[in-house]
Amino acid sequence: MTDPLLRLVDLKTHFQTKGVGLFGEKKVLKAVDGVSFDIAQGEVLGLVGESGCGKSTVGRTLTHLEKTTSGQAFFEGREFLSMTPHKFRPLRREIQMIFQDPFASLNPRLKIEQTLGEPLFIHGLCKTWNEARSKIAATLERVGMDPKIMSRHPHEFSGGQRQRIGIARVMILQPKLVIADEAVSALDVSIQAQFLNLIKKLQRDSGMSMLFISHDLGVVRHISDRVAVMLAGKIVEIGDKHQIFEAPQHEYTRKLLNSIPRIAIGKEA
Amino acid sequence: MALLEVENLEIAVSTQRNLLPVVQGVSFTVDENETLGIVGESGCGKSLTSLAIMGLLGTSPVRITGGSIHFDGMNLLALSERERRAIMGNRMAMIFQEPMTSLNPVYRIGDQIVENLRQHQNLSHAAARDRSVELLSLVRIPDPSERIDSFPHQMSGGQRQRVMIAMALSCDPKLLIADEPTTALDVTVQKEVLDLMADLQSRMGTAIVLISHDLGVIAETCDKVAVMYRGKIAEAASTADLFAELLHPYTRGLLNSIPVVDRDVEWLEAIPGRVPTLEETLTGCAFQPRCELATELCACEAPQTTQFKPGHSVQCHFAGQDRS
Numbered sequence: 001m002t003d004p005l006l007r008l009v010d011l012k013t014h015f016q017t018k019g020v021g022l023f024g025e026k027k028v029l030k031a032v033d034g035v036s037f038d039i040a041q042g043e044v045l046g047l048v049g050e051s052g053c054g055k056s057t058v059g060r061t062l063t064h065l066e067k068t069t070s071g072q073a074f075f076e077g078r079e080f081l082s083m084t085p086h087k088f089r090p091l092r093r094e095i096q097m098i099f100q101d102p103f104a105s106l107n108p109r110l111k112i113e114q115t116l117g118e119p120l121f122i123h124g125l126c127k128t129w130n131e132a133r134s135k136i137a138a139t140l141e142r143v144g145m146d147p148k149i150m151s152r153h154p155h156e157f158s159g160g161q162r163q164r165i166g167i168a169r170v171m172i173l174q175p176k177l178v179i180a181d182e183a184v185s186a187l188d189v190s191i192q193a194q195f196l197n198l199i200k201k202l203q204r205d206s207g208m209s210m211l212f213i214s215h216d217l218g219v220v221r222h223i224s225d226r227v228a229v230m231l232a233g234k235i236v237e238i239g240d241k242h243q244i245f246e247a248p249q250h251e252y253t254r255k256l257l258n259s260i261p262r263i264a265i266g267k268e269a
Numbered sequence: 270m271a272l273l274e275v276e277n278l279e280i281a282v283s284t285q286r287n288l289l290p291v292v293q294g295v296s297f298t299v300d301e302n303e304t305l306g307i308v309g310e311s312g313c314g315k316s317l318t319s320l321a322i323m324g325l326l327g328t329s330p331v332r333i334t335g336g337s338i339h340f341d342g343m344n345l346l347a348l349s350e351r352e353r354r355a356i357m358g359n360r361m362a363m364i365f366q367e368p369m370t371s372l373n374p375v376y377r378i379g380d381q382i383v384e385n386l387r388q389h390q391n392l393s394h395a396a397a398r399d400r401s402v403e404l405l406s407l408v409r410i411p412d413p414s415e416r417i418d419s420f421p422h423q424m425s426g427g428q429r430q431r432v433m434i435a436m437a438l439s440c441d442p443k444l445l446i447a448d449e450p451t452t453a454l455d456v457t458v459q460k461e462v463l464d465l466m467a468d469l470q471s472r473m474g475t476a477i478v479l480i481s482h483d484l485g486v487i488a489e490t491c492d493k494v495a496v497m498y499r500g501k502i503a504e505a506a507s508t509a510d511l512f513a514e515l516l517h518p519y520t521r522g523l524l525n526s527i528p529v530v531d532r533d534v535e536w537l538e539a540i541p542g543r544v545p546t547l548e549e550t551l552t553g554c555a556f557q558p559r560c561e562l563a564t565e566l567c568a569c570e571a572p573q574t575t576q577f578k579p580g581h582s583v584q585c586h587f588a589g590q591d592r593s
Contacts, residue, residue: 050455050456050457050458051426051455158543160543188310188311188482188544189310189482189484189523189526189527190310190522190523190526190539190540190543190544191310191543192526193525193526193527193528193537193538193539193540194539194540194541196528196537196539197536197537197539200536215455215456216528217456217530218527218528218529218530219528221528221529221530221533222528222533222534222537223528242533245530245531255457256456256457257530258460259456259457259459259460260456260485260530261459261460261463261483261485261486261488261489261490262485262488262489262531263484263485263488263489263512263524263527263529264488264512265512265515265524
């Protein structure tokens, strides 16, 4: 049997909080408390849960933005959470992250071509700017943007356009695993729909795997193959999306699904 | 006569060069015990409309340039500052989107409710405090007599939004305006807050204007709906009529854009393009650049509001027609 692309084994990320307990012991916030799952090659795993459940911390831990407390994560069979930053660097190209806020995640002082070109040089994928520019142009076209915009600055674009630029920055490195943390939450529904279609198409065309973190169950059903439901640092239910949405086993999953406002369309409404 | 009557409301932003219209010819009415939902994407003018009703546009560059707003027979646009203050927070109240920023962080929540009560009602401090405890239990805050002395940071987002509702309801308002009251909340908490608002309405007969970008929230809680697009009401009807037959291509597009939890959709039918910015002047229909039904007529002539059916109005030359 081949290894899955990503395997998490009993991942724990705890934070030391400022407060002190009744008997002077340090208080610990168990943001992620024993999470295990696999993501196969080309698979999209949706991670849902409410605010504070630890879903974002899972993504941040996997990209070395937070330090793990214990547990392991394997990428193509290699443990990478314990790697030094220097050793992890080549993997950064393979594991990329799309962030929520399109207004905060692009450097306002850099032109689009600088933002997209920088990672190409850091990872040694390009040697000259001519080479980089042709790659940037091709990638911008893939995400539905006019290549001419590469000489402009982020403030000239709307939220939806910035999010497209954000995904271009990720796709230009041809990653094997993309972690999307609330990537569509800041967008209006009509723009969100365009963007979900784009992500789905890019994912299918490139065969990359994805960890799609979101609080929106409709969005997660749309984009994922499998779904994990998280509550208080733990995964309470994981399975094929049809099983999760049509025959939820855990009480919390049912509560989440029942809380969503529904629209009755048509004459029977 | 309806409790709230907004007629031909026009709001514009003044820039250095000119006046840009942001709300154009918006009209609607709300009766007692009725909930009107205003739905639309960011920048469509739904929040500005609510701020205009509450008289909160103030001295900002955004101002009302036409139309009228009547509340209980009173012309709200002709009130003096003093008269306005006597009504707002008393007979009309508002709940804002962000429970994190709309409570004052340095005052205990009880003091904030007491302040509003004593401003509008002739109550002693002790009586106002007793009433505040009652209100907190009404919005289902556990241990209200203890929690009344909490600071906002000691409460969760859902609890803070409930405190906001308690404060808004403190003087038994006849009209409650809720601007995205649950957008910042988790779905399970959202359900609790929406249920609470519906329950309070059925007990007190309050009229509610609920502003939201979420068609699902609107469909579940409102009696009637106005769909706004770029400052105009594209379509308005009772909730049942609207979802029985979506007449405006924008309303249909909005609905098709939402990924639903109950069935699989391979590709979403997204509306192409984006909402035009205020600076882009458009002739004809504002939705025409994104519309699959658009013809030359749409490009040169803006559609008027027509009653397609009794109680179901729409602004579209080709209302109810499909692309086929």
